Amino acid sequence: MTGTNGSRRPARAVRAAHSAVVAALLTTALAISLAAGCTTGREPPTDDGRTASVKPSPSGTGPTAVAGPVLAVKIDNAPDARPQTGLDSADIVYAEQVEGGLSRLMAVYASKLPAAVGPVRSARESDLELLRQFHEPVLAFSGAQGKLLPLIDRAPLDAVTPGDATGAYYRGTDRAAPHNLFLRPGRLLASAPGAAALTTxxxxxxxxxxxxxxPSLTVRYPAARFTFTWSAGRARWLVSTDGAPTVTADGQRVAPATVVVQYVKVRASGFHDFLGNNTPYTETVGAGKARVLRDGRAYDVHWERPAAGAGTEFTTDDGSPVDFAQGQVWVVFAQAP
Incomplete structure (x- = not known):
């Protein structure tokens, strides 16, 4: 696939994942049953998402997920972009600071693919470092600053814009551009890769x-804020953005099981928006402090990510690993004091 600027590379990770699924179907005893549940990338996604394809485990004790690329989607979080679609289906939601002190989200999907996600917005330089922890992830975004595009082309990921996959994107009619671009994930991935692809x-x-x-915790950016309030009845953290409940387009309250406030260095990058505002760069490789929220309690911990290709480890003062609660995780990157 080729984009409008002629420099976009083919979506090779998407095709490789699709080929791996097809090969698994042809070589396992589960071929007939799996083929009945699989669809091609040209078919519309189901309303309840897609589960990972399976193959026999090496030990023969049961099926294991066929790992493919995760899908990462840059999601608009400006007031005119809310409520978002498909945010509650993500395994992980990253929140970062962008120009003007506002916030933007990146949702990562592995366990299931929702019917639609959005509004989709542009990528940032920080995304490239953050996504190195995954194996050739598919990054869905609306575009990027012109000088950043060559860096995206060289990154070990599969960048897919509306120009690369026109059938996967559509414009909604209930809000004005640029807050009305949505993605059909089922047009990019034949199936969800499964939790094994979350190499975080x-x-x-x-x-x-x-x-x-x-009972609650608020993280503030210069022009945005997130509040997480514990709900004992749901055993989840209820998200509010800029003082209003964060809900999806179908009215579902966004409620992760674990929230990580990760204190990092946020510095100026070499890029600016069209108004001349500098784009902040969020450094996610290194070490520092974090606060983990789970089960109605807060834990002050340490984080460490030694290299871009590695995941992030969270430990207590004595070096013991910190476990998260099962369910969606929000990671909010905040400026280290």
Whole structure:
């Protein structure tokens, strides 16, 4: 596929993932049953998302996920872009600061693909470092600053804009551009790769000892804020953005099981928007402090990501790993004090 600027490379990771699924179907005893549940990338996605294709495990004890690329989507978080679509289906939601002190989201999908996601917006330089933890992820975005495009082309990911896959994107009619561009994930991936593709370094299990009761926590950017309020009834953190409940287009409250406030260095990058505002660069490789929210409690922990190709480890003061609660994870990058 070729984009409007002629420099976009083919979506090779998408085709490779599709080929791997087809090969698995032809070589396993599950071929007939799996073929009945698989669809091509040209068919519209189902309303309840897609599950990962399976193959026999090496030990023969049961099926394991066929790992393919995760889908990362840059999602608009300006007031005119809310409510968003498909945000509650993401395995991980990253929140970062962008120009003017506003916020933008990147949602990562592996366990299932929703019927639609959006509004889709442009990529930032920080995304390239953050996405290196995954194996050739598919990045869906609306475009990028002209000088950034060559860096995106050289990055080990599969960049897919509306010019690369016109049938995968559409314009909604209930809001004005640029807040009305949406993606049909089923047009990019034949199926969800499964949780095994989430090579983030995150661990899941019992809560660590200690912590303090935390009914709510607010993270502030210069011109945006997120508040996470614990709901004992749902055993989830209810998200609010700029003081209003964060809900999806179908009225579902966004409610992750774990929230990570990761304190990082946010510095100026070499890029600017069309108004001349500098684009912040969020450094996600390194080490620092973080606050993990789970089960109604807050834990002050350490984070470390030694290289861009590695995931992030979270540990307590004594070096013990910190486990997250099962379910969606939000990671909010905040300026280190």
């Amino acid at each position: 370094g995150f661990r899941y299990g019992a809560a660590p000892a200690g912590g303090t009761a935390a």
